[in-house]
Amino acid sequence: MQAVQYTAFGQRPQLVEVEKPTPGPGEVLLRITASGLCHSDEVVMSFPEEGYPYPMPMTLGHEPAGVVEALGEGATGVEIGDSVIVYGCWGCGVCAMCASGREQLCLKGMVSPGLGVDGAMAEFMIVDTARHLVPIGDLDPVRAASLTDAALTPYQAIKKVLPHLMGGSTAVVIGAGGLGHVAIQLLRTLTSARVIALDVGDEKLEFAREMGAHEAVESNAGAAARIKELTGGVGADVVFDFVGIDPTGATAVAAVKVAGAVVLVGAGGGTAKVGFMAAPFDVEVRTSLWGTRASLIELVEMAHRGEIRIETQEYPISKALQAYADLHDGKVRGRAVVVPGA
Template sequence: MRAIQYTAFGTRPQLVDVERPRPGPGEVLLRITASGLCHSDEFVMAMPQDGYPYPMPMTLGHEPAGVVEELGEGASGVTVGDAVIVYGCWGCGVCAMCADGSENLCLTGMLSPGLGVNGAMAEFMVVDTPRHLVPIGDLDPVRAASLTDAALTPYQAIKSVLPRIVGGTTTVVIGAGGLGHVAIQLLRALTPTRVVALDIGEDKLAFARENGAHEAFTSEPAAADKVKQLTGGRGADVVLDFVGMDVTGELAVACGGVASAVVVVGAGLGGAKIGLTSAPYNMTVSTSLWGRRKELIELVEMARRGQVQIHTTTYPITEGEQAYEDVHAGRIVGRAVVVP
């Protein structure tokens, strides 16, 4: 079968022919119908060789949609032909975090398709257990695939600060791309907050407005002054940083007000730095990693009701290499999705 793999350090993803996998006991074989691309793949391919934690080569893709093709011995709970998406946080299932439903925070180390085991940038993929499958019924798999990360990640981040985002509040979204444009939709659907988007380029600012942002400014130091002006000098109540670089972390802190919350979501190898005299008093800063399977089920229902819609650009698997180049170059508005 065809697959897009990371094959060697310092190289870009390659389209290769590999053997079709077979499901082992308790496992499920999916015929992939759509697979979303993510900047986390770029993060993995930028890791140094020393201490690299994943196998090589490795099929990429951690936003899978597919149809159940075959059940391994003893696997149950789904049937051949079911349309599903894959919850990507594969925890041990035993530790305290997994017992609480937070496999994304597994204490023994989470694996994921495309981030530790072969992923969904292929015609077929093995899922470790039916527990990690979420039925989608007649939802378009191209739109549903990226619910697994591009929607689930901002959904958990927003839920972590939801009690703060009441009437009269302001929330800043830094980075209105694959995750950020979904965050804007979720904020509009879940809260009465005023949403301010920060990004670079008028096309991305227009995209943010199309997805529900009340205001959209260029992501630069002066944006913090504009947020302060909008809020009568107080600053934002919540800032969500979907970039995660030092420069955006600094901007996030500058946008926030007294007793505000900053949530760093992006994996840009940086973050927000605060101190008693260098940030607004009582500001809290947290990170947020992916989300819970129950939250993915909630998102599927929201998508079914039209409350969240992921903007996608599709590629056949034969153009998967180009898809990764377009993501790397920042040419994608929303989410790129490979359709085998």
């Protein structure tokens, strides 16, 4: 079968031929119907060889949708032919975090398809247990695949700070791309907050408006001042940074109001300077990693109701390397999705 693998340090991924996997005891074999691309893949491929935490080579792809193809011995809970997406946070299942449903924070270390084990950028993949599968019914798998990260990650981030987003509040979304364009929709659905999106270039700002942003502001050195202007000098109640570099972290801290909240989500490797005199008083600053399986189930229901819709660009697996190039160059509108059967 065809698969997109990271095969050599410092190199771009490769389209290769590998053997179709066979499910072991308790495992599930999926025929992949769609696989979303994520900037996290770019982060993995930028790691130095020393201390690299994953196997090599490794099939990429941690946003899978598929159809149950075969069940390993003893696997129960799904049937052959079921259309599903894959909850990507595979914890130990027994530590305190896993017991609370937060497998993304597993104390023994989480792995994920494409981030520790072979992922979904292939014609077939193995899922370790049926409990990591979420049925999607008649949802379009191309749009449903990215519910597993592009929607789940901002949803979990927003849920953490909902008490700040009361009537008359303002939320800022820095980066209206793969995650940010879903965050805008979620904020409009879950809250009455005024939503201000920050990004670069007229095309991306217009996209943010299409997704529901009340205002779209160029993300530059003057962005925080513009947000203060739009909020009567007060600042935003919550700022979500989906980019995660030093300049956006600085903007987030400068744009938030006293006693507001900053949520750092992007994996750009940057920081936000926080201190007694370096940030507004009593501000809450936190990171947020992925989300829970329960939240993913909620998102599937929201998608069925038409409350969120992931904008996608489709590529056949033969064009997967072009998809990664487009992602790297910032040319993807919404989420890039590889469709093996196309």
